[in-house]
Amino acid sequence: MADLHNTPIVIDNGSGTIRAGYAGEDLPKCFFPSFVGRPKHLRVLAGGLEGDVFIGNRAQELRGLLKIKYPLEHGIVTDWDDMERIWQYIYTDELKTLSEEHPVLLTEAPLNPRQNRDTAAQILFETFNVPALYTSIQAVLSLYASGRTTGIVLDAGDGVSHAVPVYEGFAIPSSIRRIDVAGRDVTEHLQTLLRKQGSVFHTSAEKEIVKNIKEKTSYIALDPKKEEKEWMSSAAGRGGESKAVEYPLPDGQKLRIGPERFRAPESVFDPEIVGSEWPGLHQIVVD
Known part of the structure; x- marks a missing residue:
């Protein structure tokens, strides 16, 4: 139970970029494109690319030698294995902490399928053993960050664009508008x-x-x-x-x-x- 009192980790799961860091800090600890890169060619000489999968800044540097794949399309995860690899990279290489020690706030696009959220929760609880998880709509958190609790948020990302009316900190589901053009x-x-x-x-x-x-x-x-x-x-x-x-x-x-x-x-x-x-x-x- 002591783990619940540790600083929560915030993972902003975007279709194009991923941000992660600790709650309460001004800036995220890491910010990188949410793609996974795999070498186009087999390694045949010493000094070639070491590794089968590249994520983060390393993948960005070597992108000319890699086949690039985004595990999120229009805000929905299409490849959970790669999504899990990205989360593992965040904990191991970027935050350098144990997933078991921090609660998680995970963002998602509005009007996402329930199955998407359920699978994310299953992986974070069963594979990463997080002590607690809360999912929230990105637009609501953006409004909180601006110091307001009521307003209309237009969030145009890489995979999804949506307009979300928020009243006293709560999104109004019936009035949310989403388009898969971004x-x-x-x-x-x-x-x-x-x-x-x-x-x-x-x-x-x-x-x-x-x-x-x-x-x-x-x-x-x-x-x-x-x-x-x-x-x-x-x-x-x-x-x-x-x-x-x-x-x-x-x-x-x-x-x-x-x-x-x-x-x-x-x-x-x-x-x-x-x-x-x-x-x-x-x-x-x-x-």
Whole structure:
């Protein structure tokens, strides 16, 4: 029972990134992409990659040599073995503590299947032997962190976007709106736009490059139609494409990013662009 009085560990289980640390601290102890990497090729020489599975910053460094897989898709775990490996990595390599000694606060997206939560609880209790577990919606915790207990939270992550009304610390389930269109869909749309431009990013590691391009160069246009006209006129005129930027690729080449910078993020406001029938991000807030 003494373990229940130890500082709880908070694990923010995101589709794209995972954060973990101790409750009460200002910043998480660790923050890394929530993917698992496995070598593309067999190790045949001494000095090759040691290990079969790579997680965290090491996986990020070696991503060009790895097949990358995300165990979470749209906020739902699709590979529990890899999810367990990531949790084990958090305890062993990042927090350097025993899972049996700390209660756990685990976050999840709203309107997730009950089976997802049950399996997570089963693994944490039976495999990691945690003394206590509490699951909470990410949006509610975000509001707490801002010092408020009432408000509407719009949380657009890598796999899921949702609008959650919270009153006096409690989410109102009947009014929660969720769409499975988020950052990863923007990345895939940007990947398609760049392919049309002649730049092909095919492998899972190259997709991470596209994600970085998105994060460093993309922006949201307040008036997409007006923005489109400005790009068209600047491209036709002398010295056009004033808003175009160059992104340095790992091999030293520079990729010129044009109107793709604002076209890619438009997919979260108009998901039909990427073939989804979900409402836009702005619409779920209004609803």
